[in-house]
Amino acid sequence: MSEKAPIIINDDLFLNTVSCPLKFIHITNDSLNRDTSKLYFRQRNKLHIRDAISLRFENCRHTSNSTKKAFGETTELLKEETVAITGAVIQQDKVLTRIPILVKNDKKLIIIQVHGKLRKQSEGDEIQPGIKKRSIVRYLLKAAYRLDVLKRQFPDYDVDVHLYFPNKHFKSSIDHLHLFDQASFFTRKKIKRELLELFTKVRATKAVEQIRQQIPIEQSHQYFHNESVSSAIEKIKLMIHQPHEFRGIDRHKSCKYCDFRLSRNESTEGCWRQFFSSEDINHTEKHVFELIGHGNSAESENGTFYQEEAEFSRGFDSLEKMLHQNIATIPILNRRNLQILKARDLAVPSLWIKQSMKSINDLKYPLHFLDFEAATYAIPMKKESRPYTPVYFQFSCHTLHQSGKMIHTEWLDLQDKTIHPHREFVCQLGRIPDIFEGTIMQYSPFEKQGVNRLIADFKREQKKYKKELEILEKIRTSRTDKYEHRFFDVSRIIRDYYFNEYLKDSLGLKQVLQSILKWEQSSEFSDFFDSQVNDVLFGEKGEEKGSKTFDPYKNVKDSDFSISDGSDAMNAWLSYKNGLMTDEEKSAVPEVLKKYCTLDSYALFIIFKHIKRFTGLLDSEDYILLNRNNR
CATH class of the missing domain: 1.10.3410 (putative deoxyguanosinetriphosphate triphosphohydrolase fold)
Known part of the structure; x- marks a missing residue:
């Protein structure tokens, strides 16, 4: 039998444990079955952005994906007087951090963190201590942990913290900026200049140091209230030897966002079933957080965590009262009440369809059930684009004729990396059988908005994109005069006119x-x-x-x-x-x-x-x- 690997506190384990100590158990148990050798796509794209920022630093050196290898490489690289290390790994005893970019200049270290949130120029180039914005405070807490680990290893060094964000006002002056690492030497200077403008440096040392001294209540479970980062680390170290001896931990409103609250498969139990006794509750799997609409936070703050204990809205505590309303739609509040009724084993409809659902009988065939996929990325792919400009790269369409015949059409951009997909995307849309006839069925207005966005984009160069504009205009406009449902939003009729007991x-x-x-x-x-x-x-x-x-x-x-x-x-x-x-x-x-x-x-x-x-x-x-x- 292989020996159990020792538990190491890292960035992820620290942040999650501080938010709720019970996560420590789930994460450390999960880590035994987790494959850490693969670099998944989201992580690759984040590291790609990190590498774009690293181009601004001299003597920039990259470490291996493997944490163990990167630790040894970082140790050697830090012997140099001046160096910028991407993916630097610092470990002291059972505490480890992996820093996106660590810059060393003699006895000075700079932690570089990369974040995707857009930043306006008016927000300034420094984050002040005392900031309350939740997302920013979380970034600062992560940096505070990294700062503490560095200080443990290098107590005599000065350490600063810089955060980098995409500039909201940036507009690319070149095509294919996302391929910065594959550009020729001739364009290197221009690419570097573009990337310098794209990412904004924000100083955060003072704000991080404040959080290092006392973790904000908003970012921590009461188990860690008023603790410094250093003392919190020591508490987590004790958990490694006594993982089940927690006191004063109960359900709390942050459970809503926790991946471990509910069972994730048939072989595991959710956190609440493992740790909280619920003998008086018949439906322990029905939590207030799954109730639709508003009011869940108020319920949890008042100590109500199960649907069968939740209050009915506006007194509609029976199906009969809701039916007596005799209104044209099924309001969100009624949906919420129906969930509570079901949790209390009271009468609810298995299926409820309002009269106005008959509007789908007036739709003109063929019906095109159309779905677009779009990508947004911090580094623009096209000239004149800003960060996170949508790029439509795929669609699928099931076309249903009145005879019952179904035709499936699909397209996915697999063109060369330097070819922007929109021209071919539109051309392929125009080849969907009978796409200019009938009704385009969508779920939310996303597809219609996409067509409008593409039209606005191509109109900047109307002569160049005359063919594409013709296709898009024909898709947007029904050939039948005064037909109001050229684009039909299915989500709207579901929201207003439909209910089933499993929603x-x-x-x-x-x-x-x-x-x-x-x-x-x-x-x-x-x-x-x-x-x-x-x-x-x-x-x-x-x-x-x-x-x-x-x-x-x-x-x-x-x-x-x-x-x-x-x-x-x-x-x-x-x-x-x-x-x-x-x-x-x-x-x-x-x-x-x-x-x-x-x-x-x-x-x-x-x-x-x-x-x-x-x-x-x-x-x-x-x-x-x-x-x-x-x-």
């Missing part, structure tokens, strides 16, 4: 899809999961096929990575475009990206398919199917 805290596409799949699985309608639906959602080897969880996005994966949301997709494509992928990844990643985007557009069709068959039952009243347990 939780969000009306987002993925959450609504999962609730509908769960509803259909337990319904009397056995024809919903035909072979096409099963194949597209779950595939032939879909692990979730026929399961109760029904999350098709769990199957969008390769052996080494998964793509479960737009952020994952964005970072995968950015890594491809930034030249940060291996040849093996270049072969595997596109197929996973295509499957993800296909699921998004097909999810729209599934939602439509589900609600469409009930609209024929709507007349002068809502369609209400009572919960099976309350018939």
Whole structure:
């Protein structure tokens, strides 16, 4: 049996443990099964930004990805009189930090941290002590930990802290700035000048030193209130030997944002089930944080953490009272009350569709269930672009004809790194069968906004982009006079006119899809999961096929990575475009990206398919199917 690796306090473990000591147990247990050898796409893109900033420093040296190797390399590099070390690793006893860039000049050290938050020129070049902005305070706490570790190792050195942010007012004067590390020598000076303007240096030493002396209450659990960073580190050291001996730790409002609160798979229990006795609660998995709408923070601050203990809004403490309202929509407050009713095992509808849902019967075919994927990045890819200008790199469209025929069209930018995707993106959009006819179905206004944004962008050079503008204008405008639904937002009708018993805290596409799949699985309608639906959602080897969880996005994966949301997709494509992928990844990643985007557009069709068959039952009243347990 292999010996258990010693627990080392690092940046991540320190910050998480200070926010809640129970995270220490979860993180250290997880670390035994975590593969630390892989550098995932989001991390690669962050390091890419770090490397862009490192170009401003003389004698800049890069360390290995491996923390162990980087520690040895850092030790050797710090023997030089002047050096800038990217990925510097400092370790003292059981305490370790990895610093994005560490600059040494004789007996002076500078911690360089890189952050993605845009900064205005009016915010100044120094962060003052006492700042209360939550995101900035978290950056400062991370720096305070790093400063403390450095001071332990180098007590006689002066240490400053500089934070770097993208400049909100920057506009690139060259194309392909994101390929700064692959540019020719001829353009090196210009690229360096661009990057100097792109990233703003902000001095933060005094503010960091203040936080080092006393960790802000807003960033810490009461277990660490009034502690210095150094004393907090010593407390965490004791946890290594006595990990379960915590006192005074209870549920708190910050649990809402914790990844460990709920079980993440069938083999593990969530934090609350492990550590908090709930004998009087029948539904310990239903927390107030999953109640939709506002009021969750007030509930938790008052010591209410379970849905069955939450208060009803406006006195609507029964289904009958809500039905008696007889209003055109299902308000958020009513949705919240329905969740509380269900948590108390009281009557709720299994399905509730308002009369106004009949509007989907007036949509003109073909219906184009369209999904765009866009990337935003701190380093602009195109001349005249600012940081985080959206770049549309992929789409999937399922076109449904009135006959029932379905055609799937997709496109993913896999062009050379130096080719900006928008021209080809628009050209491929124009090739979707019958795209200029019928209705474009979207979830949120994102696709319509994307078309408008592209039109505005191309109009800056109308002669050059005449063909693209013609395509976009034809997509934007219906050929049928006075047809108001050229772009139809499915999220709006779900928000106003639809409820099922499995809906939780969000009306987002993925959450609504999962609730509908769960509803259909337990319904009397056995024809919903035909072979096409099963194949597209779950595939032939879909692990979730026929399961109760029904999350098709769990199957969008390769052996080494998964793509479960737009952020994952964005970072995968950015890594491809930034030249940060291996040849093996270049072969595997596109197929996973295509499957993800296909699921998004097909999810729209599934939602439509589900609600469409009930609209024929709507007349002068809502369609209400009572919960099976309350018939």
